[in-house]
Amino acid sequence: MPATDERGRTHPEPAQPAPTRLETELSTEQAHLETSRLALRRMRERAQSLFATGDKVAGDAYTAEQLGRHLARRVAELADDPATALFFGRLDFGPTDPEHAGRGYHVGRRHVTDERGEPLVLDWRAPVSRAFYRASARDPQGIAVRRRFGFSAGALTSFEDEHLDRGEELGTASRILTAEIERPRVGPMRDIVATIQPEQDELVRADLADSICVQGAPGTGKTAVGLHRAAYLLYLHRERLRRAGVLIVGPNRAFLSYIAAVLPALGEVEVAQATVEDLVARVPVRAVDDPAVAALKHDPRMAGVLRRAADALITAPTEPIMVSDGSFRWRIGLDPLHRVIEETRREGLPYDTGRERVRARVVGLLQRQAEARRAESPGDAWLRRMGKARPVTAFLDAAWPALTPEGLVHSVLGDPDVLATAADGLLTDGEQALLRGTKLGRTPKATRWTAADTVLIDEAAGLIERTTGFGHVVVDEAQDLSPMQCRAIARRSEHGSITLLGDLAQGTAPWAATDWRESLAHLGKPDAVVVPLSVGFRVPAVVVAFANRLLPALAVDVPPAVSLRHDGALDVRAVADLAAATVAEVRAALGHDGSVGVIAADDAVDGLRAALAAAGVPTATADDVAASARVTVVPATLVKGLEYDHVVVVEPAAIVAAEQRGLHRLYVALTRAVSGLSVLHTAPLPGPLAEPPAA
Numbered sequence: 001m002p003a004t005d006e007r008g009r010t011h012p013e014p015a016q017p018a019p020t021r022l023e024t025e026l027s028t029e030q031a032h033l034e035t036s037r038l039a040l041r042r043m044r045e046r047a048q049s050l051f052a053t054g055d056k057v058a059g060d061a062y063t064a065e066q067l068g069r070h071l072a073r074r075v076a077e078l079a080d081d082p083a084t085a086l087f088f089g090r091l092d093f094g095p096t097d098p099e100h101a102g103r104g105y106h107v108g109r110r111h112v113t114d115e116r117g118e119p120l121v122l123d124w125r126a127p128v129s130r131a132f133y134r135a136s137a138r139d140p141q142g143i144a145v146r147r148r149f150g151f152s153a154g155a156l157t158s159f160e161d162e163h164l165d166r167g168e169e170l171g172t173a174s175r176i177l178t179a180e181i182e183r184p185r186v187g188p189m190r191d192i193v194a195t196i197q198p199e200q201d202e203l204v205r206a207d208l209a210d211s212i213c214v215q216g217a218p219g220t221g222k223t224a225v226g227l228h229r230a231a232y233l234l235y236l237h238r239e240r241l242r243r244a245g246v247l248i249v250g251p252n253r254a255f256l257s258y259i260a261a262v263l264p265a266l267g268e269v270e271v272a273q274a275t276v277e278d279l280v281a282r283v284p285v286r287a288v289d290d291p292a293v294a295a296l297k298h299d300p301r302m303a304g305v306l307r308r309a310a311d312a313l314i315t316a317p318t319e320p321i322m323v324s325d326g327s328f329r330w331r332i333g334l335d336p337l338h339r340v341i342e343e344t345r346r347e348g349l350p351y352d353t354g355r356e357r358v359r360a361r362v363v364g365l366l367q368r369q370a371e372a373r374r375a376e377s378p379g380d381a382w383l384r385r386m387g388k389a390r391p392v393t394a395f396l397d398a399a400w401p402a403l404t405p406e407g408l409v410h411s412v413l414g415d416p417d418v419l420a421t422a423a424d425g426l427l428t429d430g431e432q433a434l435l436r437g438t439k440l441g442r443t444p445k446a447t448r449w450t451a452a453d454t455v456l457i458d459e460a461a462g463l464i465e466r467t468t469g470f471g472h473v474v475v476d477e478a479q480d481l482s483p484m485q486c487r488a489i490a491r492r493s494e495h496g497s498i499t500l501l502g503d504l505a506q507g508t509a510p511w512a513a514t515d516w517r518e519s520l521a522h523l524g525k526p527d528a529v530v531v532p533l534s535v536g537f538r539v540p541a542v543v544v545a546f547a548n549r550l551l552p553a554l555a556v557d558v559p560p561a562v563s564l565r566h567d568g569a570l571d572v573r574a575v576a577d578l579a580a581a582t583v584a585e586v587r588a589a590l591g592h593d594g595s596v597g598v599i600a601a602d603d604a605v606d607g608l609r610a611a612l613a614a615a616g617v618p619t620a621t622a623d624d625v626a627a628s629a630r631v632t633v634v635p636a637t638l639v640k641g642l643e644y645d646h647v648v649v650v651e652p653a654a655i656v657a658a659e660q661r662g663l664h665r666l667y668v669a670l671t672r673a674v675s676g677l678s679v680l681h682t683a684p685l686p687g688p689l690a691e692p693p694a695a
């Protein structure tokens, strides 16, 4: 409005440069963000007030509890983290789209609607949002303009448009994608919803019915894809998957805590996470196997041995059953008992179910006799009494004895006769001798089980009873699963699907996979497709080139990664004093933003931690993602799946020497860096790294 002076004369406003079109658009978008945040807050407040009064409106305690849980979940889902962008993109449809012509949608982490129910932000998983990830200049999918927003500390600061209708497409040249990839890393893993790439999106949005296996070099986004697929499937099949459950399997606790925040940030708060060891932890692990024995216990032939041992317990009846019942005496002869056992055996039920089926059939035979003699049908109480009658149980105990998983494994490992029969033709004499050398307690209870035993016990449990499964299982770092561990996961996904993620080059377990088809067969999903990912989002090109020098020595057939990052630094240096050089290197790295990871052979970790502490540099451990210390000292055996902005790998030769697949371990260690990698050594570098790179 023009200003008026004391004499009543009007003056034009002091000249302000008119806002540019870009500035106006930016402020419109900022206003939309503000409106959306307020709307989300309203949605959350409504959910909270429903939660507060939910128990008063529900009819009964059960409904109240269900409702309470639902509402609590809803409140958690609607949490707004001011540090993350509520929306990150916008789609403007062109005039010819049959459904959305001329409309624009903001795409973000969850649906936000205004008070009239009109969408302010669309969930990234909604069908319309798909075009945000997949549309291209060649196949615009109805989109005229795709806009990406840039944020700084939760504030919307920029945007970038692609006029797909004019054939413009940025692809990986997007500034906003580049900034996201090059952002210095700190703390736990973050979601990538804003920048999921088309080849990743195809995997994320694969059908629930499809099991898939992703082979990807380090940093190609396998973990990210697996987590986002879990979130996507939960969105699309909410009820079904909530009932059946979704499980994420990772290599160790440090890794699980590193990824734990991703799904909650996407509004998914009910996903189970476990290591394979957790899954099979029916007994505590209190002993260690000799490596050769452990390897044998993880061999899939052990499944056959256990099955045979369980089958061998089922034997032909030797005596008829006689039961006194008041003034009556019932008798079942050998022939019908034979038939019951054989018929039930042929049904191939879990052992326990079979035993109960035999019991029910025997009671059925008694019932028929009773009906014939008494001309009336006995009631439930009678049936129960007959089922528990001593002669019936005695027959069962002889022909189909009760069995526990620990008991079965104990007898296979501890009773040479049982082993000889069960392993005949499956294991060599030498292998049987290895197993006979296993130290066991006198009873299963008194036995100090090993980690490999727990896998056998789980296999035995799978023979005896049905395992409860999940609707979908995501398995990360799957190259390290043994065949027997694959079978443990197969039992938990028999009626569901799996996403298998891994890199054969990073296999460090003695039984590491060399061919995904074999793992998939053991997982019960032989027909799953194997899809490669080859664009690396973590490791800078110079570092990839250095690590790739190890590939020929790793004896695996995998496509090498191509890095999207052409920045980044590599510094390989012979030093005189490892501890002093590490301290200096860490100090220098602390001069820049981001986390610092020091990776060393396991037995060198304590010494390095002490050296850093003595120099006044506090350090965290790998499983402490919330630590305030920026420096983490990680044993090489725990670093799989993790990443740090700057990585210092200390004495590669020691990492290689520490284990059988030490070169694979070193490959893992060398591929953890986001911005820079320093390699410090006193001993010569291991084989392929010592040679000059091939031209």
Ligand SMILES: Nc1ncnc2c1ncn2[C@@H]1O[C@H](COP(=O)(O)OP(=O)(O)OP(=O)(O)O)[C@@H](O)[C@H]1O
Residues within 6 Å of the ligand: 180, 181, 190, 191, 192, 195, 196, 197, 200, 216, 217, 218, 219, 220, 221, 222, 223, 224, 225, 503, 537, 538, 640, 641, 642, 643, 671
């Ligand atoms: N589309 C993307 N946009 C931005 N960042 C991405 C994208 N995909 C992956 N990243 C980032 O790249 C890094 C590596 O991703 P991730 O850990 O999922 O890779 P990975 O294949 O599982 O690696 P590894 O084999 O080493 O376990 C992470 O920081 C992740 O956030």
